[in-house]
Amino acid sequence: MTQLQQTERSKQAGVALILALLVVALVAAIAVELSWKFDLSVTRSANRWYGVQADAYLLGAEEVGVFLLETDADEDSKDGILSDTLTEIWATPQQFPTDEGWLRASLEDAQGRFNINALVKKAQKPNGNKTPAPWQKWTAAQRRFIRLLQTIEIEPEVYMDQQVAMSLTEAVIDWVDKDSKVTGFGGAESDYYGQLEPPFVIANRPMISVSELNIIRGMTPQLYQALLPLVIALPDEEATLNVNTMPFELIRTINSKTELYPSTVDDAQYIFEERGAGFDDIEAFKTSGAVDQVVGGGGGNTNLDTDGLGVASKYFLMLGDTAVGETIRQRKTLLHREGSKVTILRRTDANF
Template sequence: MHSHRFSRMPAGRPARSTQGGAALIVALLVFALCTALVVAMELEFSRFYQRGANILLAEQANAYLRGAEDLATLALLADHDADRNRDRPRDDLQEIWAQTPVPYALDEGGWMVGCLRDLQGRFNLNSLATRVTPAEGAPQFTPAQAQFIRLLQALEEPQLGEQEAISITEAVGDWLDRDLEPAMDGAEDDYYVGQTPAYRAANRPMASVSELRAVANMTPEIYRALEPWVSVWPQQPAPLNIHTAPATVLRSINADGELSPLSAAEAEALV
């Protein structure tokens, strides 16, 4: 006869194994959650620190800017005092404000440098708002329009012809004037609402030279070439200061009925 022995597993062992597995999963979840919280806190602290650093740098830059403005004010006050002692005061490039700027060392490293420019030595775009009234025998362009046409042709690159310069001049005039009647080669709302995105002509004096980029017939290349030679003043006429005007602007000075710019030699002879 054969005898059989059966061994029984202790009761409860499978339950303990299951509980141990569940505890391990819970521990892993808690660890993952803690890791995520630590990473989130680190990112938030990094953002907080960066925001604080940005605020500090902005305040520092603003302080440097105010310092530069104070230096400019002192230079202009010195120029004003010097002009009072002149028989015929004028602004020219020999005065203290127009000298080569001196770099100022900053405490944290780096340099601050700036310069002053006489915007009266640049062409005033807002002078193009006035157009001539068509009449037989009358000039086709105002003196300001004729000067701007010459200035556009005086650009070195890109080189513009007379007709292209006239088209840009009339488009700028339409951008500035209050009516909705386009000039021969100009543009008003009917043109601008057809662009993508659509917009309208300002029909007011320019507040910034950068508005030129929105004007019809203007290209990025022409704008970059023209921007150093123009400014925006109130619409009231302001005479050009030939003593601070660069050579390109001086070439735009000619007889009112003449649309061609002066040669470089002729412009140099003006001063």
């Protein structure tokens, strides 16, 4: 074999080796691509299946909640005492094992939170030509919200000033009312929100979700997070605040109608302890020893404005979460009870 022939065979062998390597690389790339797509397809299928399973479990939790609320309404009807308290069976959290993990569900009285849409009502001017006192410029609900804001710790050992609380309340009022008239010095209408970057269109209607508070003039992320478990946007601005189920922070909003400051921690603790298993009606709450001591005004408690307060509720939150596979899925459901009939109004993964 000549030198030329050997060189030619070496070139052919080199080309064949390169082609073989290219084929191997191509096959490997195709295998990796197919394997990735197969894994993705399997994962998607599993997620869809787990999603269907989670929805089924959470729907089951809703049905349990509906049953408990209907049962409670029937028992109240038999007893003749229409009140809702934290000692009733619906208020007990439930947890169940499932084939895929577990399911937790709890019912919360939505009227145990402050209804932000209650701020939409305007204060009535006093009869005659009398100049209204500072407290008369606000409705009972607005005074409670001003007091609530002052209970929020915005920084360690730092609480909101009353004037700032009043300004923020005015801004919320302007967001939910129907007119374009600026309320007080802290209010804000379309002129303010239209100049923001990016600009916003003011709602001028009741809130659908308390998430809208994030846009309100004067609201901060820290304050919003602190308010989140205490407020709600209910579709009924007339829904009362249940004194039997409201948390400690809202008990501090119980004070003389002439005061825009919250009651002290000790006074609120006194009311909280006397509440015990709950009051049968709002008159029993109004004339209780603890409220009389905190608010004053004698046995009739003329200093306590009970407008917007109640002991029975129509709106409830079902908070559910379930572990399916390696993921945890959550859902919040707003329930409405009229008599002994319970209907589902909305479902969300966010906030009401």
